[in-house]
Amino acid sequence: xxxxxxxxxxxxxxxxxxxxxxxxxxxxxxxxxxxxxxxxxxxxxxxxxxxxxxxxxxxxxxxxxxxxxxxxxxxxxxxxxxxxxxxxxxxxxxxxxxxxxxxxxxxxxxxxxxxxxxxxxxxxxxxxxxxxxxxxxxxxxxxxxxxxxxxxxxxxxxxxxxxxxxxxxxxxxxxxxxxxxxxxxxxxxxxxxxxxxxxxxxxxxxxxxxxxxxxxxxxxxxxxxxxxxxxxxxxxxxxxxxx
Numbered sequence: 001x002x003x004x005x006x007x008x009x010x011x012x013x014x015x016x017x018x019x020x021x022x023x024x025x026x027x028x029x030x031x032x033x034x035x036x037x038x039x040x041x042x043x044x045x046x047x048x049x050x051x052x053x054x055x056x057x058x059x060x061x062x063x064x065x066x067x068x069x070x071x072x073x074x075x076x077x078x079x080x081x082x083x084x085x086x087x088x089x090x091x092x093x094x095x096x097x098x099x100x101x102x103x104x105x106x107x108x109x110x111x112x113x114x115x116x117x118x119x120x121x122x123x124x125x126x127x128x129x130x131x132x133x134x135x136x137x138x139x140x141x142x143x144x145x146x147x148x149x150x151x152x153x154x155x156x157x158x159x160x161x162x163x164x165x166x167x168x169x170x171x172x173x174x175x176x177x178x179x180x181x182x183x184x185x186x187x188x189x190x191x192x193x194x195x196x197x198x199x200x201x202x203x204x205x206x207x208x209x210x211x212x213x214x215x216x217x218x219x220x221x222x223x224x225x226x227x228x229x230x231x232x233x234x235x236x237x238x239x240x241x242x243x
Contacts, residue, residue: 041106042078138243142208146216199223
């Protein structure tokens with residue numbers, strides 16, 4: 001049995017006062033560890049839309065985000081949502097104008113990430129199921145994946161993620177690609193994205209810890225002169241797996 005804990009905000013599904021601390025996912029027990037059998041899933045949202053400073057998200061006409069989701073920010077953890085087919089809509093937080101919509105089946109005790117991507121009135125909701133319960137626990141390894149959220153359909157930049165001289169990823173990938181999680185020895189990880197010219201060229205090193213799960217974010221507008229909008233690399237922590 002393994003458990004993955006992530007911070008969950010209590011204002012998403014008001015089932016009980018115990019919804020204060022964590023979302024429990026177990027391969028042996030598929031429900032919320034909050035003294036109730038109410039089915040629920042976990043959803044994390046990330047704003048990677050460079051030309052929209054503040055976004056909101058609704059699920060089946062109910063607000064998922066009660067405060068602005070600023071550019072490059074995310075919900076900080078998996079928030080509980082009711083299961084079933086839900087219409088996921090991203091919108092301009094202040095004007096209420098919809099950006100993109102997608103219907104997603106949310107399954108009991110499963111985790112999902114919504115990446116809001118695009119630019120120039122061409123936006124998409126990229127939703128992936130995070131198969132965290134399939135990641136081995138107790139190995140001492142960390143887990144890393146990436147999303148290419150650099151909006152240019154004409155290029156497929158080379159994404160390279162390596163550690164200890166070995167490539168975890170090294171391939172040219174199209175816009176909206178989300179990789180699987182791969183195991184890596186804790187320590188330094190090198191990340192680079194490059195399309196062969198100066199319009200997409202960024203690199204950085206990060207340090208990962210054993211038992212933790214990370215998503216690398218590759219985003220920004222190719223060739224942008226504004227440093228806040230230019231192509232860059234960040235990462236988020238999905239959670240921690242413990243045996």
